[in-house]
Amino acid sequence: MDIDVLAHGIVAGSLYALVAVSFNILYRPTNVFNFAQGELVMLGAMIFASLTSLAGMPWLVAFAATLITVGCIGLIEERIAVAPILARSQTGTGWVITTLATSLIISNFVGRFWGPDPILVKPPALLSMESLDILSSRISSYEIALILVTLVLVLIVERIYRTLKGKAVMAVAEDREAALLRGIDPGSLGRWSFFLGAAFAAMTGILASPVLYASTSLGPDLLLKGFAAAAVGSIGNNRGALIAGYVIGVTEAVGASLLSPGYQEAVIFIVVLAVLLLKPEGLFGSPNARTV
Amino acid sequence: MKAIVSAPLLSAANVDAGYGHVRVLEDVSVDVRQGRIVVLVGRNGAGKSTLLRALSGLNRPTSGRITFDGRDITTARPNGIVDAGLLHVAEGRRLFRRQSVADNIELGRYGLRLTEQEHGRRVAHIHELFPILQEKMNLPAGSLSGGQQQMLAIAQAMMREPKLLMLDEPSLGLAPVLVDQVLAAILALRAQGVAILLVEQMVERALEIADDAYVMQNGRVIASGLAADIAAGDALHAAFMGEHGAPHHSEPRQSQP
Numbered sequence: 427m428d429i430d431v432l433a434h435g436i437v438a439g440s441l442y443a444l445v446a447v448s449f450n451i452l453y454r455p456t457n458v459f460n461f462a463q464g465e466l467v468m469l470g471a472m473i474f475a476s477l478t479s480l481a482g483m484p485w486l487v488a489f490a491a492t493l494i495t496v497g498c499i500g501l502i503e504e505r506i507a508v509a510p511i512l513a514r515s516q517t518g519t520g521w522v523i524t525t526l527a528t529s530l531i532i533s534n535f536v537g538r539f540w541g542p543d544p545i546l547v548k549p550p551a552l553l554s555m556e557s558l559d560i561l562s563s564r565i566s567s568y569e570i571a572l573i574l575v576t577l578v579l580v581l582i583v584e585r586i587y588r589t590l591k592g593k594a595v596m597a598v599a600e601d602r603e604a605a606l607l608r609g610i611d612p613g614s615l616g617r618w619s620f621f622l623g624a625a626f627a628a629m630t631g632i633l634a635s636p637v638l639y640a641s642t643s644l645g646p647d648l649l650l651k652g653f654a655a656a657a658v659g660s661i662g663n664n665r666g667a668l669i670a671g672y673v674i675g676v677t678e679a680v681g682a683s684l685l686s687p688g689y690q691e692a693v694i695f696i697v698v699l700a701v702l703l704l705k706p707e708g709l710f711g712s713p714n715a716r717t718v
Numbered sequence: 719m720k721a722i723v724s725a726p727l728l729s730a731a732n733v734d735a736g737y738g739h740v741r742v743l744e745d746v747s748v749d750v751r752q753g754r755i756v757v758l759v760g761r762n763g764a765g766k767s768t769l770l771r772a773l774s775g776l777n778r779p780t781s782g783r784i785t786f787d788g789r790d791i792t793t794a795r796p797n798g799i800v801d802a803g804l805l806h807v808a809e810g811r812r813l814f815r816r817q818s819v820a821d822n823i824e825l826g827r828y829g830l831r832l833t834e835q836e837h838g839r840r841v842a843h844i845h846e847l848f849p850i851l852q853e854k855m856n857l858p859a860g861s862l863s864g865g866q867q868q869m870l871a872i873a874q875a876m877m878r879e880p881k882l883l884m885l886d887e888p889s890l891g892l893a894p895v896l897v898d899q900v901l902a903a904i905l906a907l908r909a910q911g912v913a914i915l916l917v918e919q920m921v922e923r924a925l926e927i928a929d930d931a932y933v934m935q936n937g938r939v940i941a942s943g944l945a946a947d948i949a950a951g952d953a954l955h956a957a958f959m960g961e962h963g964a965p966h967h968s969e970p971r972q973s974q975p
């Protein structure tokens with residue numbers, strides 16, 4: 427196999443893994459899948475692209491502004507679209523509709539505001555999208571950085587779950603009522619997780635934009651493959667999401683190099699379906715992970 | 719000087735509560751005074767666990783009033799009630815089975831600002847009362863035996879140094895020697911000034927260590943008084959014979975896996 431195919435598979439897989447991690451951040455304390463997550467990724471990319479490429483803001487300032495803005499949008503989504511549903515029933519699934527609706531609203535708004543043209547986003551200083559000539563590969567310095575940053579981010583997120591607040595999130599994920607009896611407020615952890623999960627999605631969009639361009643079509647594609655990575659890696663398991671992201675990215679790249687374009691999506695979903703049929707809880711979960 | 723010094727620590731007055739539209743408790747009144755062990759007995763389905771759930775804010779009362787330590791907690795949220803010092807170790811222990819024993823103990827102090835030394839002191843106190851936990855700190859809580867899990871659940875609550883500890887069937891599924899240990903721990907806690915509200919199926923054992931007792935039947939309190947008087951009276955017999963006259967089995971049931 428061509429090393430380039432593998433490298434680009436890992437690059438794409440890193441992005442899928444990041445989307446999956448952002449899903450997990452929200453899912454752990456709330457048991458909600460945010461179907462607007464792909465649009466939050468896209469929104470992050472678009473806001474950041476506008477602030478840097480169009481408004482000329484410094485990289486770091488734009489980065490922080492984007493994360494905070496999208497984080498707040500996540501928080502608003504939680505207040506309006508999710509909390510009222512969960513208040514009525516913890517086990518209800520009304521959030522499927524309301525988060526899908528949020529996704530449509532964001533995508534509509536972004537389509538009107540920015541239009542369909544992709545915006546070119548340059549990598550931050552010192553990095554570039556020019557291919558390096560190491561190991562006769564066409565990978566760029568930015569893409570190498572992206573792979574490394576993804577690894578570091580997954581480690582940082584896992585580290586956060588080792589703090590007392592993080593352990594409390596895991597406690598809520600395992601048994602919400604038992605957490606209540608220990609003085610834990612699941613509502614407040616849910617709000618924080620929506621803020622952080624949305625900010626993490628925005629960061630994923632920013633990281634993706636030099637590779638994929640910032641465009642309004644970024645959302646659905648990353649939503650689907652990020653969701654697949656989360657499911658294959660076992661929902662809630664971030665290391666699993668990383669491996670599953672790689673598997674999906676590489677499968678896609680290999681499929682693209684062997685098959686005519688258009689079939690690669692099919693190949694991914696055959697792989698995903700096969701995994702989930704054989705092991706419905708994903709590759710890295712135990713069958714009885716949830717106890718009530 | 720507090721004017722309410724002689725008032726009970728916990729007082730539930732004329733409480734109605736249940737699940738959604740299902741009413742379970744009717745006009746239940748219970749008092750727990752400082753530093754006492756109060757036992758709550760009654761056959762399966764009498765409403766004992768529901769009463770504890772109403773007291774800890776899991777099931778909001780539909781009428782009546784609950785005060786704790788001079789505060790009205792009738793409509794308080796569970797975390798507010800925990801912060802006030804009223805802790806509930808639920809039926810079935812409800813530990814975080816996938817997290818380690820150490821993490822479970824640490825979660826017991828969630829939201830409290832403790833210095834490193836104070837945290838260490840409380841953990842040391844727990845190890846003193848339950849030495850077995852010290853050896854298991856890094857194992858997942860789900861791997862402990864039933865008795866060890868019960869100790870861990872009590873230990874979690876002790877991290878907050880509660881004023882009142884409510885225990886729902888702590889002896890359930892335990893071997894006799896472990897039941898003795900758990901009852902001894904309850905007595906040790908009372909000696910430190912902690913009030914205990916205990917729900918127990920081992921009625922005779924519970925009445926032996928208790929100061930006061932309440933007997934429940936069909937969601938109502940049918941008798942109350944000093945534990946010794948309840949043990950000698952016939953309300954117990956009535957409660958456990960039930961309407962159909964079927965004797966109640968008070969040996970421990972199987973614990974959940």
Ligand SMILES: Nc1ncnc2c1ncn2[C@@H]1O[C@H](COP(=O)(O)OP(=O)(O)OP(=O)(O)O)[C@@H](O)[C@H]1O
Nearest residue numbers: 737740742760761762763764765766767768769809
């Ligand atoms: N989640 C629930 N939803 C509806 N009804 C419930 C629920 N839990 C308990 N009940 C009902 O409430 C009544 C009292 O139950 P509760 O668990 O309080 O009894 P208990 O005295 O604790 O009994 P046990 O000794 O079996 O633990 C029972 O009739 C039971 O069927």
Ligand SMILES: [Mg+2]
Nearest residue numbers: 766767768809
């Ligand atoms: Mg019960």
